[in-house]
Amino acid sequence: MNKAIKAVSLLILISVFYACKKDDGYNIVPPRDYGEQYAAELPLIEEYLKTHYIESVSTDFDISLKEIPEGGTQVSIWDQEEYRLQFKMVKSNDVDYKVYYLVLNEGVGDAPTRGDNVITAYRGTILDGTQFDYRPFPDSYSSLAISIEGWQEIIPLFRAGLHDDSPSPDPATFTDYGAGVMFLPSGLAYFNSSPNSVIGAYESLIFTFKLYAVEYTDLDGDGILNKDETEPGIDIKDYDTDGDGTPNYLDADDDNDGHSTKNEITNQATGERYSFDEIPTCEGGTLKRHLDPACHE
Structure with a gap:
């Protein structure tokens, strides 16, 4: 499942950047x-x-x-x-x-x-x-x-x-x-x-x-806005909690546990997503559940 999540995330990025390039390459020199x-x-x-x-x-x-x-x-x-x-x-x-x-x-x-x-x-x-x-x-x-x-x-x-x-x-x-x-x-x-x-x-x-x-946008579609995919003073491009080389704002599985972030921030009892501030931690843990690979439903 983890590989599938990463693949979907990569396809999203490719489609975004290919559709809207920063320039049309009027002329390119070596x-x-x-x-x-x-x-x-x-x-x-x-x-x-x-x-x-x-x-x-x-x-x-x-x-x-x-x-x-x-x-x-x-x-x-x-x-x-x-x-x-x-x-x-x-x-x-x-x-x-x-x-x-x-x-x-x-x-x-x-x-x-x-x-x-x-x-x-x-x-x-x-x-x-x-x-x-x-x-x-x-x-x-x-x-x-x-x-x-x-x-x-x-x-x-x-x-x-x-x-x-x-x-x-x-x-x-x-x-x-x-x-x-x-x-x-x-x-x-x-x-x-x-x-x-x-x-x-x-x-x-x-x-x-x-x-x-x-x-504000959510580039990886995981239910968390880009601005919340980091900590104060850290650029979102440098915040990669699972160390897989993909920053959290472009990663659909922030803790690399094989369970999508979107699923982990959803209240399974109600089917509704938690607001970012209300995302719970695991029992006995200190990280929000989507950042803790030992915690998932």
Whole structure:
């Protein structure tokens, strides 16, 4: 039974990621070493941060970044204090990436995980300022699970906004939403592929973005939301309680005992699933029953 559960879980993942790839492979060149490529890109990203400044940030968190002119006295993105430059270390393909980002507004609503759906407005450019994508008025959710890796790392650092329910002929509006800027090396974006005619292979990217809304999902269909398939301070991709190499949020049998998580969190007397907080532990145990291989019905 355990093998069947794992097989079903794998098929779900394959179907999700195959149906919605992060790019269409406009052009693909032979891959380079990830570490060597990052070592070449990092100085260029940092040079950009030291030679450009924040011209303005509107009340709607639209930001304008401009190059400091020769002899200019503007304070660079690197040195300015109003929106302090931050970074997150990301391990990917055996490379320790330093991902720079700006927080224009943290937001007040729910924070997504890398597996959830989000409504985002955004603008994407390459380092020379050329725009390759622009979505100012999003009208539907998109999945972070099939986005580029940089988005999966940075967007969850922000929170959604508040939906404005007042009657209006305009599209849905939000207030106090998360907003920021991310500066991505190609290893966390499209690397050696070119998804369109603007983005070249090995192109570093800049995204300005606004996180309007979050929809929590359950990618493995086990009855537990992705956000609950971890512990505080642990990214869902790093939480694998049975050590089988598949994180819990993508694993339909979290304790690898041959009994599906969906079944183990169901009250056999009523046929109803427990809410996450009400999932019981085994008698004499401390783990919730779906995480304890010694406990199942």
